[in-house]
Amino acid sequence: MRTKINRLLALGLALALMLPLAACKSTGDGGQSQTPAPSQNEEQPAATPTPTPTPEPEVDPYDAVRNYWSEDQLTQAWGPDQPVEHLFFHPLIAYPQFAFHDASIPESQRNGLDDWMVTVDEFKKIIQSVYDKGYILVNMGDVWSEVTDENGVSRMQRNTLMLPEGKKPLIISFDDVNYYEYMLEEGFTSKLVLGDDGQIWAECTDPYTGETFLTQDLDATPILDNFVLEHPDFSLNGAKAIYSLTGYEGILGYRTQNDIDIAADDPARPAFDAKRAAEIEAVKPIIARLKETGWTFGSHTWGHINLGSDKVDLAWVQRDTVRWAEEVGSLVGPTNILFYPHGARPDGDDWHNTGAKFQYLQSQGFRIFASVGINAFSYIKKDISAVICDRLHPDGTTLRWARSRYLQFYDAQDIIDLTVRPDLGYDFSK
Ligand SMILES: [Zn+2]
Numbered sequence: 001m002r003t004k005i006n007r008l009l010a011l012g013l014a015l016a017l018m019l020p021l022a023a024c025k026s027t028g029d030g031g032q033s034q035t036p037a038p039s040q041n042e043e044q045p046a047a048t049p050t051p052t053p054t055p056e057p058e059v060d061p062y063d064a065v066r067n068y069w070s071e072d073q074l075t076q077a078w079g080p081d082q083p084v085e086h087l088f089f090h091p092l093i094a095y096p097q098f099a100f101h102d103a104s105i106p107e108s109q110r111n112g113l114d115d116w117m118v119t120v121d122e123f124k125k126i127i128q129s130v131y132d133k134g135y136i137l138v139n140m141g142d143v144w145s146e147v148t149d150e151n152g153v154s155r156m157q158r159n160t161l162m163l164p165e166g167k168k169p170l171i172i173s174f175d176d177v178n179y180y181e182y183m184l185e186e187g188f189t190s191k192l193v194l195g196d197d198g199q200i201w202a203e204c205t206d207p208y209t210g211e212t213f214l215t216q217d218l219d220a221t222p223i224l225d226n227f228v229l230e231h232p233d234f235s236l237n238g239a240k241a242i243y244s245l246t247g248y249e250g251i252l253g254y255r256t257q258n259d260i261d262i263a264a265d266d267p268a269r270p271a272f273d274a275k276r277a278a279e280i281e282a283v284k285p286i287i288a289r290l291k292e293t294g295w296t297f298g299s300h301t302w303g304h305i306n307l308g309s310d311k312v313d314l315a316w317v318q319r320d321t322v323r324w325a326e327e328v329g330s331l332v333g334p335t336n337i338l339f340y341p342h343g344a345r346p347d348g349d350d351w352h353n354t355g356a357k358f359q360y361l362q363s364q365g366f367r368i369f370a371s372v373g374i375n376a377f378s379y380i381k382k383d384i385s386a387v388i389c390d391r392l393h394p395d396g397t398t399l400r401w402a403r404s405r406y407l408q409f410y411d412a413q414d415i416i417d418l419t420v421r422p423d424l425g426y427d428f429s430k
Contacts, residue, residue, distance in 0.1 A: 066238035080158035083376035094218035095187030129410035135170035172241035179253035191253020240294035244339035254283035298337035308344030343372030400426040
């Protein structure tokens with residue numbers, strides 16, 4: 001609702017600004033004369049003003065975020081040796097009572113939701129807490145950059161970030177923002193959409209009533225959008241979060257994946273292709289709006305493949321990488337950031353070794369390789385232009401069993417919703 005109000009205010013302001021201009025224009029003498037004398041109006045009826053179409057005012061509420069910090073306020077240099085924290089989230093559980101209790105899903109799946117995800121309410125509390133503790137969102141792509149020396153050798157370097165005084169940089173990433181089919185049965189939202197108001201909304205189906213509606217309250221993207229609109233000092237240069245996307249069930253809730261797995265003579269193919277073409281057209285304006293409002297995109301591999309597994313050989317990694325570029329990169333644009341599925345490092349270890357899979361991925365343009373870990377570890381590789389970095393994971397496992405590690409961001413005791421989560425224990429002394 002807030003964005004609608006902002007828009008109405010903006011519209012009102014724009015109209016107020018246009019009215020004097022319109023009044024001047026109607027005098028027909030370059031806007032120099034005063035209002036015609038009343039007598040003139042009595043003698044001859046005023047000409048019917050020519051209706052001129054009122055242009056939609058181009059006031060974007062996000063401008064206030066983008067321009068909140070002026071350059072002269074960014075006086076704190078955050079050097080290469082100071083950590084840039086990174087938190088990542090899976091899709092939020094919109095209906096926790098349903099997901100944890102009422103959905104007919106196997107126990108193991110239910111526990112997986114508890115392990116790896118947070119609820120909408122927990123997410124909102126986490127965002128409020130990191131904001132209260134002085135973190136500011138930064139664009140992951142601004143943290144490192146590639147430099148080439150006089151011998152033509154390129155390496156990554158950690159940049160010095162210029163921040164407002166008292167703020168600490170934070171990257172947020174959202175994994176698997178694909179709205180997988182299985183999640184739609186478990187109390188999650190189902191896609192991102194562009195509202196008539198120009199803002200991002202989420203489509204959601206109430207699992208109890210079957211009613212489908214648009215919401216900004218049950219999905220991480222519009223929740224973060226609105227939080228940043230209300231707290232513009234939480235964002236450096238308009239940064240929001242980065243999406244880590246697979247491709248096998250399309251992106252952002254749109255089934256944009258291709259049909260190379262369907263036989264050429266399969267009768268289902270024309271319908272699939274028509275649906276795919278429509279989905280591609282439908283997702284484009286959403287991607288455009290997200291990019292315009294500080295969101296960025298990285299790869300999570302096309303097939304969510306386990307890069308650490310021996311079963312996933314180099315040829316598989318190559319096929320997968322090409323497919324991501326064709327089906328996802330073609331829509332969201334190129335990226336140099338790869339988020340390892342399952343946090344699994346290629347070739348067993350990407351820190352001490354640079355194996356064949358890593359080399360291939362680097363040759364395809366990836367420079368920043370993100371895993372999952374227990375702190376803000378990052379390491380610039382010496383033998384190849386690449387940086388590896390870890391992310392922390394607010395979720396059921398860490399809320400229950402790793403409170404101390406996250407105290408710099410929030411107190412798990414204040415966040416975890418034990419009234420709705422399954423009874424799986426916790427130890428807040430850890
Ligand atoms: Zn994933």
